[in-house]
Amino acid sequence: MATVQVSETALSANDAALTTEMTYAEAIRDALKLEMRRDERIFLLGEDIGIYGGAFAVTRGLFEEFGAERVRDTPISEAAIAGAAIGAALTGMRPVAEIQFSDFMALTMDQLVNQAAKIRYMFGGKAKVPLVMRTPLGSGTGAAAQHSQSLEAWFAHVPGLKVVMPSSPADAKGLLIAAIRDDNPVVFFEHKLLYRVKAAVPTGSYVTPLSQSAVKRAGQDVTVVAFSIMVPRALAAAQRLADEGIDVEVIDPRTLRPLDDTPILESVKKTGKVVIVHEAVGSGGFGGEIAARITESDAFHYLDAPVRRLVGAEVPIPFNPNLERAAVPQEDDIVTAVRRLVREGR
Amino acid sequence: MSYLGILDADLPDLLKTMYHIRAFEEKVDELFMQGAIHGTTHLSIGEEAVPTGALHALRSDDYITSTHRGHGHCIAKGADLNLMMAELLGRESGYCRGRGGSMHIADVDAGNIGANGIVGGGIPIAVGVGLSIHMQQQARVCLCFFGDGAANEGTFHEAINLCSIWRLPVIFLCENNQYGMSMSAKLSMHVASVADRAIAYGIPGESVDGNDVFAVHHAVWQAAERARAGQGPTLIEARTYRYKGHSKSDQNRYRTRAEIDDWRARDPIVIFTEVVRARGVLAPGADTQVRANAYADIEAAYAFALASPEPQVADLLEGVYA
Ligand SMILES: Cc1ncc(C[n+]2csc(CCOP(=O)(O)OP(=O)(O)O)c2C)c(N)n1
Numbered sequence: 001m002a003t004v005q006v007s008e009t010a011l012s013a014n015d016a017a018l019t020t021e022m023t024y025a026e027a028i029r030d031a032l033k034l035e036m037r038r039d040e041r042i043f044l045l046g047e048d049i050g051i052y053g054g055a056f057a058v059t060r061g062l063f064e065e066f067g068a069e070r071v072r073d074t075p076i077s078e079a080a081i082a083g084a085a086i087g088a089a090l091t092g093m094r095p096v097a098e099i100q101f102s103d104f105m106a107l108t109m110d111q112l113v114n115q116a117a118k119i120r121y122m123f124g125g126k127a128k129v130p131l132v133m134r135t136p137l138g139s140g141t142g143a144a145a146q147h148s149q150s151l152e153a154w155f156a157h158v159p160g161l162k163v164v165m166p167s168s169p170a171d172a173k174g175l176l177i178a179a180i181r182d183d184n185p186v187v188f189f190e191h192k193l194l195y196r197v198k199a200a201v202p203t204g205s206y207v208t209p210l211s212q213s214a215v216k217r218a219g220q221d222v223t224v225v226a227f228s229i230m231v232p233r234a235l236a237a238a239q240r241l242a243d244e245g246i247d248v249e250v251i252d253p254r255t256l257r258p259l260d261d262t263p264i265l266e267s268v269k270k271t272g273k274v275v276i277v278h279e280a281v282g283s284g285g286f287g288g289e290i291a292a293r294i295t296e297s298d299a300f301h302y303l304d305a306p307v308r309r310l311v312g313a314e315v316p317i318p319f320n321p322n323l324e325r326a327a328v329p330q331e332d333d334i335v336t337a338v339r340r341l342v343r344e345g346r
Numbered sequence: 347m348s349y350l351g352i353l354d355a356d357l358p359d360l361l362k363t364m365y366h367i368r369a370f371e372e373k374v375d376e377l378f379m380q381g382a383i384h385g386t387t388h389l390s391i392g393e394e395a396v397p398t399g400a401l402h403a404l405r406s407d408d409y410i411t412s413t414h415r416g417h418g419h420c421i422a423k424g425a426d427l428n429l430m431m432a433e434l435l436g437r438e439s440g441y442c443r444g445r446g447g448s449m450h451i452a453d454v455d456a457g458n459i460g461a462n463g464i465v466g467g468g469i470p471i472a473v474g475v476g477l478s479i480h481m482q483q484q485a486r487v488c489l490c491f492f493g494d495g496a497a498n499e500g501t502f503h504e505a506i507n508l509c510s511i512w513r514l515p516v517i518f519l520c521e522n523n524q525y526g527m528s529m530s531a532k533l534s535m536h537v538a539s540v541a542d543r544a545i546a547y548g549i550p551g552e553s554v555d556g557n558d559v560f561a562v563h564h565a566v567w568q569a570a571e572r573a574r575a576g577q578g579p580t581l582i583e584a585r586t587y588r589y590k591g592h593s594k595s596d597q598n599r600y601r602t603r604a605e606i607d608d609w610r611a612r613d614p615i616v617i618f619t620e621v622v623r624a625r626g627v628l629a630p631g632a633d634t635q636v637r638a639n640a641y642a643d644i645e646a647a648y649a650f651a652l653a654s655p656e657p658q659v660a661d662l663l664e665g666v667y668a
């Protein structure tokens with residue numbers, strides 16, 4: 001490539017007056033398309049992302065617009081995908097890799113954890129690794145134990161990585177644009193069940209800053225901290241609880257690392273009660289980190305009930321649909337947990 | 347009497363195996379279309395000659411490791427069709443008690459170390475099975491199925507290298523069905539045949555017609571002889587083709603109708619049936635009876651599955667640890 005075209009037109013979400021209804025998958029595609037048009041250094045690599053359009057059809061049409069040079073189908077070689085992204089990022093490119101299911105991130109772990117995450121600090125700040133790894137996570141599709149996990153806590157444990165988990169189409173678009181423009185390795189977890197969720201998304205390019213937790217619903221009685229698929233479930237639960245006179249505040253961290261905990265702590269100080277909800281299993285899950293932030297801060301003094309976690313069961317995701325459903329928190333479970341915390345203090 | 351290394355008397359059984367695989371998968375396809383099975387599935391219709399020929403070359407106490415496209419391996423290994431179908435329907439009576447589904451059928455006691463949802467995930471495990479056979483001084487071998495796409499995973503290279511230096515009794519059998527999902531094997535690797543990679547590990551490599559039961563059988567039989575004689579692993583490529591999409595959601599945007607039709611014209615069951623007829627081991631018309639019986643067996647398996655109970659939600663947490 002002879003010249004590199006980069007135009008810096010970062011609108012904030014508020015500036016984008018117009019919105020369009022689109023799905024979470026379309027919003028992600030829109031972000032990729034807008035960014036690739038803006039900056040020639042950005043390219044995509046991954047399995048079946050070209051003519052096939054991606055296992056979840058997220059990249060459909062991008063091969064047709066940008067061609068095989070910038071939408072690169074790879075062999076089934078996740079470690080090489082991650083490593084190639086790192087090498088390219090180190091030397092002037094801005095790769096966005098797709099790992100077909102987040103379970104296969106296990107095959108990228110050395111490159112991502114021992115290499116990408118360490119490089120900047122270990123090299124004394126003399127290098128940067130601006131890459132994004134997009135990957136779908138979560139259960140609910142009947143894909144069983146090796147295609148349904150929620151492993152975000154693994155990555156949130158690693159200094160040097162950023163971990164993003166959008167819960168809505170508008171957030172997905174703005175956060176992905178932010179992730180692509182970020183100069184660090186960002187793991188971007190998309191939830192399979194959210195891909196078809198439709199909502200208003202600002203048109204044009206805009207950035208939703210990383211590390212900014214969002215109040216998704218304001219309330220006075222109890223705080224629910226939720227991310228990814230658990231946000232729409234928590235919002236639906238909050239709606240039902242409102243009918244019972246329980247006013248729920250829903251906070252979505254959106255970025256797990258680096259975590260913006262201030263809105264969570266402020267909310268807990270206001271409500272005195274908190275339920276943390278995630279799909280991943282509880283042991284070693286990110287909910288433990290959020291609970292610790294609350295109990296280590298002055299928000300602790302405002303608690304009038306123990307911090308509650310509502311999390312995935314301690315099992316691999318089973319195939320049978322009834323078992324699969326029972327293995328992760330559903331809307332009803334959130335309603336029950338919040339009601340009990342508010343009414344019975346446990 | 348025998349033909350190309352297979353006893354005439356065994357031919358009807360092999361035909362039955364091929365029809366079982368096809369009938370099973372056609373039924374599964376139909377059930378997915380109806381939404382009666384959840385999740386996804388990977389069908390091997392068109393590839394039946396590979397497991398049929400390969401497993402006929404082994405003994406019943408030999409091991410296999412399988413893949414996401416594993417129904418055929420499982421059936422050719424002698425699995426119980428009822429328990430397979432029950433697993434696909436998520437029933438407690440299934441091979442994995444409904445916990446695994448299509449991609450995870452296993453029967454470790456019977457030598458089926460399991461299907462695998464991770465591409466290339468079974469290849470190093472096969473080496474471990476070979477190591478165990480060696481350390482326990484058994485006469486068994488392990489047959490490792492994997493796809494052309496899997497041959498580009500790091501696991502493939504690490505595993506075969508390790509297996510070759512330890513000279514373990516493993517047969518690496520690549521089912522090259524021309525695609526890893528949407529990516530043509532012609533584009534995903536820079537060698538003409540996966541078998542060419544054997545050179546890199548100093549082991550024998552051979553590419554055979556995977557739609558020919560006899561060719562697959564012969565190559566696997568030779569590899570098994572070598573393995574049992576302590577001469578280490580062999581890499582075999584069986585060239586074949588999947589008629590159906592990669593999985594439930596495939597729109598076949600990466601290949602042409604003409605290509606699919608070309609391969610369908612070389613259907614492994616049709617080719618095999620012609621040999622069976624020519625050998626005169628079945629009475630005229632008896633092969634259609636073999637076919638009809640196989641389809642009836644699958645309907646019976648479906649009825650068994652439907653009559654089986656679902657797992658209890660109360661048992662969700664049970665069974666994680668030994
Ligand atoms: C590690 C890993 N990467 C990607 C996938 C997604 N996937 C499942 S099957 C498949 C294609 C495998 O191709 P091949 O090995 O040729 O087997 P085939 O499907 O053709 O039988 C892909 C990409 C996976 N399951 N595991």
Ligand SMILES: [Mg+2]
Nearest residue numbers: 493494525526
């Ligand atoms: Mg293949």
